[in-house]
Structures are given as structure tokens and as C-alpha cells.
Amino acid sequence: MPALPSLEELLDSAHVVSLPMRVKFRGIMERETLLLRGPFGWGEFCPFPEYDDDESSRWLAAALEAGWLGFPAPLRDRIPVNATVPAVPAERVPEVLARYGRVDAVKIKVAERGQELADDVARVNAVRxxxxxxxxxxxxxxxxxxxxxxxxxxxxxxxxxxxxxxxxPTIDGLAKVRRRLAAAGTPVLIAADESVRKEEDPLRVARAGAADLIVVKVxxxxxVARALDIVNQAGLPAVVSSALDTSVGIRAGLALAAALPSLPYACGLGTVSLFASDITLDPLVADDGAIQLRDTVADPGLLEQYAAPGERRDWWLDRLRRVHTVLARNQHGLFTGS
Ligand SMILES: [Mg+2]
Structure with missing residues (x-):
């Protein structure tokens, strides 16, 4: 097992950027992220600001895998991705779909606060x-x-x-809904997404009979290696999704989608288009409903153009220091202590 890279090595290659979004996400219009470059390429460390250091240490392990270990071997090189229709009125559906080229799979947001079931039905019918x-x-x-x-x-x-x-919202609730749908003869498969956040969750979902498939984020x-293992243990089909990453994080998602033994569903990795700008000249966006597997290289000009203000940079570097300490103490199966 390779040694955990030293904090000095990480700080040497760290860039903190603040990227403008096209649409508000989690109430923000700017997504901050920390990018690192190791011998194997770029890695992204972007736990949401409210996540504690312990939870964030998994995100750092993922970034270090990308930069300092490399990804498991791919089994495929084109990853199908879904289009997304937000909770817009049905009459706006054609305009939303027109932003995409070919669409083989589409995700439609439903159950939006302040709307009614009739709105969802109309939107879904318009997409169909x-x-x-x-x-x-x-x-x-x-x-x-x-x-x-x-x-x-x-x-x-x-x-x-x-x-x-x-x-x-909950694993128990999902299991209940799934049982009642089966009893009513309603043929809808259930996917667990928010219920899969930590590494023990996929197994809990599987044991509770809460879902037919799981949505996983690297x-x-x-x-990637850890996620592959977890999906394998859960024994459920997986849809790979993103955590609102730049192309660097999406690259890791593609690596997981490419390495899964089977990939029956289009992935939720077409999210770079939510950013008004990315940090690479070759963004990982879909072409004809799929993303071609390729490496991502951050562009020095874009890293400089979108560099976060000093105090935000200091906040992220401080976080990196603390989380590196957590990782050195706990490990996540990737590195030995240094
Ligand atoms: Mg979801």
C-alpha cells in the first residue's frame, strides 16, 4: 500500500477555486472546490461546507486516489448520462429538453415544495x-x-x-413504499439516493429491502476502488452520480461507471453543464447522450481566473490540514500512514 502523501505535498499543488453556477444549487450560486495535482493526475476535494472533518476525510481519500493512486481498470469507455428536467411547469418542458442533444434517459424532478401532484403528472406526461x-x-x-x-x-x-x-426520506420509509407498491401491483422500481451517503448505507439499504437500485457518488x-467494493457488497445495480463536481470530480465518477461490472442505467454525471465555467478547456460534458472517458487536466489560466478570494482560500487550506490529520489517523483502506 502506498504511503499517504504528506500535507506539504498536498499544499504545494492545491488550488482553491470559486466557480459560478448557471442555476442555484443547495442555495448557492458559486461552488467552491479545492483541486490537487498528484503524479497520477488531478483530484478534487469539495465536501459541502457544513460537513465535518470526519465525513470530509472520505472526500479527501477520493481526491488522493485520483492524484496519487490512479483508478481501477475501465471496462467501457463511453458512459451514458441522463438529461434533467427541473420542476418547471409542463409547458416549459420542450424548452428544457431543447438544451440537450440526443436524450435516451431523462430524470424529472417531482414532489417540489409548493407544487401539487397534478403539476408532476403534467410535467411527466409532457416529457413522455x-x-x-x-x-x-x-x-x-x-x-x-x-x-x-x-x-x-x-x-x-x-x-x-x-x-x-x-x-x-428514510430507509425504513423506502422499504415500506416498496412493499406497498408491490402489494398494489404498481410496477415502479425504487432507487435510494439521499439514503446512500456513508459507506455503511448501501448494505443497510440492501438488507432492509429498501430499494431495487442505489445511486452512488465517489x-x-x-x-472509486472503495465504491466498487461497496456496490459489490450491496449486490444492487448502481447509478453513478456526482456531488456537483468540476470535470476533475466527474472524471472519478466516470472511472467508477467504467469499472462497474454492469451498468444498466444512464448515470447522473452530466452536471458540468450546471456550471457557468469549468477549470478545464475540455469539460466532461455529454455528446450524443454519453460522455467519452478521458482524463481531465486543469488549465492554469482558468485556475487563476477563478481563484477563490484569500480568506476563502485560507479556509479551505485549513480544512485540508485538519482533514489530512483525520485521514492519517483513521485511514480508509487506501494508504498506509506516512
Ligand atoms: Mg436524487
Whole structure:
């Protein structure tokens, strides 16, 4: 096992950037992230600001895997990705879909606060009308309770659905919804997304019979090799998704999607287009419904142009120092202590 790179080595290559978003996400219009360059390439460390150091240490392990270990061997080199339709009124669906080229799979946001089931039904119907052959999945982000989920998915499934993502907030709730849908003869598969955040979660989801598939992100699970292992143990099909990363983080997501023994569903990795700017001249965006597997190199000009203000840079470097200490103490199966 390789030694954990020293803090000095990490600080030497660290860039903190603040990138403008096209749309508000988690209430922000700027996404801050710390990029590191190791002998194997660039890694991204971008736990959301409220995450504590212990949780953030998995994100650092993922960044260090990208830079200092490299990824497991790929089994495929084109990764299909889904388009996304936010909770817009049905009449705006054609305009949203027009931003994409070819769309074979589309995710539709449902259960938006302040809207009604009729809005969701109209939106889903509008997408089906525009894309008769596409795989359609809905994502409630845990926005329903059990009764609402069973009612809504009963109505929405008159349009053939690929699956429904996180209809209710908890693992127990997902298991309940899944049982009730089966009892009602409603043919909708359930995906766990928000319920899969830590490495023990996929196994809990599988044991509880809470989902037919899991949505996984590389950084919170501690890297590509670790995530592969976890998916394997859970024994459920996986959809690889992003944590709102730049192309550097998306590269790791593609590595996981490329290395999974089977990849039955399009991935949620088409999120670089949510950024108004990326840090590479060759952003990992979809072409014809898929992203071609390739390495990402950060551009010095863009790193400088989007460099975070001094106090934010100091905040991130400080965080890097603390989280490096946590990682040196705990390990995550990737490195030996240095
Ligand atoms: Mg989701």
C-alpha cells in the first residue's frame, strides 16, 4: 500500500477555486472546490461546507486516489448520462429538453415544495410526449410521505417509468413504499439516493429491502476502488452520480461507471453543464447522450481566473490540514500512514 502523501505535498499543488453556477444549487450560486495535482493526475476535494472533518476525510481519500493512486481498470469507455428536467411547469418542458442533444434517459424532478401532484403528472406526461422512447426516471428527493408516494407513483406510472428516486426520506420509509407498491401491483422500481451517503448505507439499504437500485457518488464513499467494493457488497445495480463536481470530480465518477461490472442505467454525471465555467478547456460534458472517458487536466489560466478570494482560500487550506490529520489517523483502506 502506498504511503499517504504528506500535507506539504498536498499544499504545494492545491488550488482553491470559486466557480459560478448557471442555476442555484443547495442555495448557492458559486461552488467552491479545492483541486490537487498528484503524479497520477488531478483530484478534487469539495465536501459541502457544513460537513465535518470526519465525513470530509472520505472526500479527501477520493481526491488522493485520483492524484496519487490512479483508478481501477475501465471496462467501457463511453458512459451514458441522463438529461434533467427541473420542476418547471409542463409547458416549459420542450424548452428544457431543447438544451440537450440526443436524450435516451431523462430524470424529472417531482414532489417540489409548493407544487401539487397534478403539476408532476403534467410535467411527466409532457416529457413522455416529447420523448416517446426515452427511459424516464423521477426524483422526489425524499419530498413525499409514504401515502403520498404510493398515490403519486400509482398515478405517474401510467407513463412507463424506469425507476423512482428517493420517494421518501428514510430507509425504513423506502422499504415500506416498496412493499406497498408491490402489494398494489404498481410496477415502479425504487432507487435510494439521499439514503446512500456513508459507506455503511448501501448494505443497510440492501438488507432492509429498501430499494431495487442505489445511486452512488465517489467522493462520499471514499474513492472509486472503495465504491466498487461497496456496490459489490450491496449486490444492487448502481447509478453513478456526482456531488456537483468540476470535470476533475466527474472524471472519478466516470472511472467508477467504467469499472462497474454492469451498468444498466444512464448515470447522473452530466452536471458540468450546471456550471457557468469549468477549470478545464475540455469539460466532461455529454455528446450524443454519453460522455467519452478521458482524463481531465486543469488549465492554469482558468485556475487563476477563478481563484477563490484569500480568506476563502485560507479556509479551505485549513480544512485540508485538519482533514489530512483525520485521514492519517483513521485511514480508509487506501494508504498506509506516512
Ligand atoms: Mg436524487
Amino acid at each position: 410526449e416529447a420523448l416517446p422512447d426515452a427511459a424516464i426516471r423521477v426524483d422526489a428527493n425524499g419530498g413525499w410521505d409514504t401515502d403520498q408516494a404510493v398515490e403519486a407513483l400509482g398515478k405517474l406510472s401510467t407513463v412507463e417509468l424506469e425507476y423512482a428516486e428517493q420517494p421518501v 467522493a462520499p464513499l471514499g474513492g
